[in-house]
Amino acid sequence: MATLPFIAAIDAGIHQEMRRDPSVLYFGQNMATTENHDFVKAYGHDRVRVTPISETAEIGIAIGAAMAGLRPVVELYMAEFMLVAMDQVVNEAPRFRYMSGGQVKVPLVLKAGFGFACGWAGQHTGSLTALFMGVPGLKVVVPSTAADAKGLMATAIRDDNPVVFLHHYLLTLEPGEVPDGEHLVPFGKAEIRRAGGDVTIVATGWMVPRSLAAAKKLAEEGIQAEVIDPRTVAPLDLETILKSVAKTGRLVLVDQAPRHATVAGIIAGDVAEHGFSSLKAPIVQVVARDATVPYSEPLEAYVIPDEERIIAAVRKVLQSRR
Amino acid sequence: MSVQALSAERQIGIYTQMLRIREFEERVKRTFTEHPGVIRGHTHLADGAEASIVGSLCHFRGGDAALATYRCHGYPLALGSDPKAMMAEIYGRVDGLCKGLGGSMHLADVKRGFLGTSGIVGAGIPHAAGAAWAAQIRKKAEVVFCFFGDGASKQGAFHETLNIASLWKLPVIFVMENNGYNVVTTSAQEDANAANGEPLSVKAKAYSMPGVTVDGTDPLAVFAAVGTAVERARAGAGPTLVESKVYRLSAHGNIIAPPGVPLHYPEHEAITVFGKREEYEAALRGDPVPRFRAVLVKGGALSASKADELVAQVAKEMDEAVTFAVNSPYPKLESALDNVYA
Numbered sequence: 269m270a271t272l273p274f275i276a277a278i279d280a281g282i283h284q285e286m287r288r289d290p291s292v293l294y295f296g297q298n299m300a301t302t303e304n305h306d307f308v309k310a311y312g313h314d315r316v317r318v319t320p321i322s323e324t325a326e327i328g329i330a331i332g333a334a335m336a337g338l339r340p341v342v343e344l345y346m347a348e349f350m351l352v353a354m355d356q357v358v359n360e361a362p363r364f365r366y367m368s369g370g371q372v373k374v375p376l377v378l379k380a381g382f383g384f385a386c387g388w389a390g391q392h393t394g395s396l397t398a399l400f401m402g403v404p405g406l407k408v409v410v411p412s413t414a415a416d417a418k419g420l421m422a423t424a425i426r427d428d429n430p431v432v433f434l435h436h437y438l439l440t441l442e443p444g445e446v447p448d449g450e451h452l453v454p455f456g457k458a459e460i461r462r463a464g465g466d467v468t469i470v471a472t473g474w475m476v477p478r479s480l481a482a483a484k485k486l487a488e489e490g491i492q493a494e495v496i497d498p499r500t501v502a503p504l505d506l507e508t509i510l511k512s513v514a515k516t517g518r519l520v521l522v523d524q525a526p527r528h529a530t531v532a533g534i535i536a537g538d539v540a541e542h543g544f545s546s547l548k549a550p551i552v553q554v555v556a557r558d559a560t561v562p563y564s565e566p567l568e569a570y571v572i573p574d575e576e577r578i579i580a581a582v583r584k585v586l587q588s589r590r
Numbered sequence: 591m592s593v594q595a596l597s598a599e600r601q602i603g604i605y606t607q608m609l610r611i612r613e614f615e616e617r618v619k620r621t622f623t624e625h626p627g628v629i630r631g632h633t634h635l636a637d638g639a640e641a642s643i644v645g646s647l648c649h650f651r652g653g654d655a656a657l658a659t660y661r662c663h664g665y666p667l668a669l670g671s672d673p674k675a676m677m678a679e680i681y682g683r684v685d686g687l688c689k690g691l692g693g694s695m696h697l698a699d700v701k702r703g704f705l706g707t708s709g710i711v712g713a714g715i716p717h718a719a720g721a722a723w724a725a726q727i728r729k730k731a732e733v734v735f736c737f738f739g740d741g742a743s744k745q746g747a748f749h750e751t752l753n754i755a756s757l758w759k760l761p762v763i764f765v766m767e768n769n770g771y772n773v774v775t776t777s778a779q780e781d782a783n784a785a786n787g788e789p790l791s792v793k794a795k796a797y798s799m800p801g802v803t804v805d806g807t808d809p810l811a812v813f814a815a816v817g818t819a820v821e822r823a824r825a826g827a828g829p830t831l832v833e834s835k836v837y838r839l840s841a842h843g844n845i846i847a848p849p850g851v852p853l854h855y856p857e858h859e860a861i862t863v864f865g866k867r868e869e870y871e872a873a874l875r876g877d878p879v880p881r882f883r884a885v886l887v888k889g890g891a892l893s894a895s896k897a898d899e900l901v902a903q904v905a906k907e908m909d910e911a912v913t914f915a916v917n918s919p920y921p922k923l924e925s926a927l928d929n930v931y932a
Binding site: 297298301302318319320321322323324325348349351352386387388389390392557559560562563564565566567568570 | 629630631632679682683686688690691692693694695696708709710711712713741742744745746747772773774775776779780781863864920921923924925926927930
């Protein structure tokens with residue numbers, strides 16, 4: 269085990285796979301511009317390249333390379349930059365396998381940061397996870413720890429499908445214990461970050477540490493929250509969530525996106541459909557207020573879910589009955 | 591419009607505006623040390639591009655519009671926006687130009703014709719063409735100034751828009767401020783024309799519009815080149831691509847860091863990434879602001895003492911902007927939910 273910042277753990281996952289598999293490429297904007305670049309030194313310019321600011325071409329080229337047998341990892345920096353090339357992400361990459369009747373596969377990873385809520389204002393702070401999760405053929409990964417960042421990246425690269433790998437920008441420098449050597453984290457397997465019997469909290473990304481902090485405070489007054497981190501939302505490990513809800517009977521869903529653009533809402537629907545008999549109270553969602561993320565600091569904090577709102581939601585779900 | 595047509599008074603006006611932009615940006619930069627934490631997110635400065643901005647916008651008339659990128663502090667200053675309101679916006683305060691909702695990357699001052707800026711590279715180029723279509727319909731010979739960087743010319747939006755703008759003869763002037771770098775990538779590393787030793791203005795050829803390259807550190811050269819483009823646009827003959835070669839004198843932006851990590855401007859990427867200190871120092875020697883002052887003083891348009899007076903006057907104006915902004919309150923929390931819909 270080594271202690272690594274989240275961002276270094278992602279790099280470790282890419283290195284792990286590039287070392288073992290010469291078909292893995294890594295490219296994107298503003299990387300590999302000198303011979304000193306870590307990945308250039310290790311793998312050379314055949315496999316590691318800087319691209320112009322051309323997301324449509326970057327992602328489209330990745331699709332072509334993937335169909336031709338390579339495994340590209342595209343460095344996109346910010347999830348919003350994928351929106352420039354939304355056709356390639358949503359209507360190209362995940363379609364070819366299916367439309368060709370299984371003749372081709374499109375193994376690629378779109379690596380992008382998201383949710384940069386520290387004054388990046390309206391166009392760089394979005395939480396777009398739910399936008400991708402409903403697209404058949406696309407897998408969506410949202411790590412919240414350094415260890416998962418490495419292991420999920422490695423799994424994403426080995427996966428034979430297009431994977432959107434979303435890392436939360438406010439976790440970038442968070443250190444964590446990361447297994448040395450080969451490390452893979454399976455898709456579709458949620459992690460119970462904290463066990464508890466009173467209420468189930470499900471959160472992804474930066475909302476995981478916020479939920480854990482809330483759970484810690486609640487524990488001081490004897491409320492035991494179980495905090496579940498799905499880690500991948502497509503595929504989604506509904507089973508672990510349902511099992512927890514069967515135990516606690518109460519569910520709080522925390523999501524950084526605005527109400528009708530959340531993973532939370534989708535999980536709420538699934539639990540209402542498949543776990544209704546377990547629920548002792550209506551599901552409560554803690555989500556962003558319905559606004560573009562404002563620049564001004566107090567306004568930004570007002571819009572995005574925080575510990576206090578999570579705690580209030582837990583109290584509400586504990587008080588109400590169905 | 592020829593350079594000779596510019597009176598001493600107008601040339602002094604150009605210098606004053608350049609100075610205002612420089613002094614404003616210097617204060618934005620200083621805020622990171624003098625008022626830590628007050629500026630958040632990512633901030634991009636216009637120092638080095640003053641001559642290009644002012645030389646271009648000299649041609650701006652009432653009814654015209656301008657759009658730019660997230661490196662947007664210079665244009666509204668040149669168009670008459672209040673530096674107090676601009677600084678308050680960059681500090682996220684209630685008196686900000688955009689009520690604290692937009693911040694440094696998203697200044698807008700619509701009543702002065704500055705329609706807004708996008709934080710997404712190249713995204714504003716079609717917006718400018720749309721505004722130009724509106725101007726074309728109004729038939730008042732109004733034009734749109736579209737500012738963007740060299741990096742944006744690698745986006746589909748750039749190519750798609752230049753084609754339509756030329757096809758429809760839209761009254762728009764595409765001013766590409768080529769500062770040689772897309773963050774840490776040099777033009778030759780990402781642009782086929784640059785890699786083959788051609789100016790980026792050759793891209794205009796593909797869309798059958800004039801393409802010119804101009805020294806963007808010389809306000810009079812920019813004035814002349816953009817003037818020709820503006821005349822063409824006002825006459826209904828269509829768009830022009832003006833490649834204005836500048837050198838940004840600061841790094842791409844403040845260090846990109848989550849909270850807790852101090853924000854500051856490191857040195858320019860020529861030094862920090864490529865180890866080319868001499869390139870940067872040469873650019874400093876060609877700094878457009880002192881250089882234009884020297885031109886005016888040498889030519890007799892401006893005395894050294896008058897120039898010093900101007901510097902003091904502008905410094906005072908910008909100090910006041912900082913004082914005003916830092917004392918402006920934060921907006922009410924609920925105001926975060928205003929303006930989501932019209």
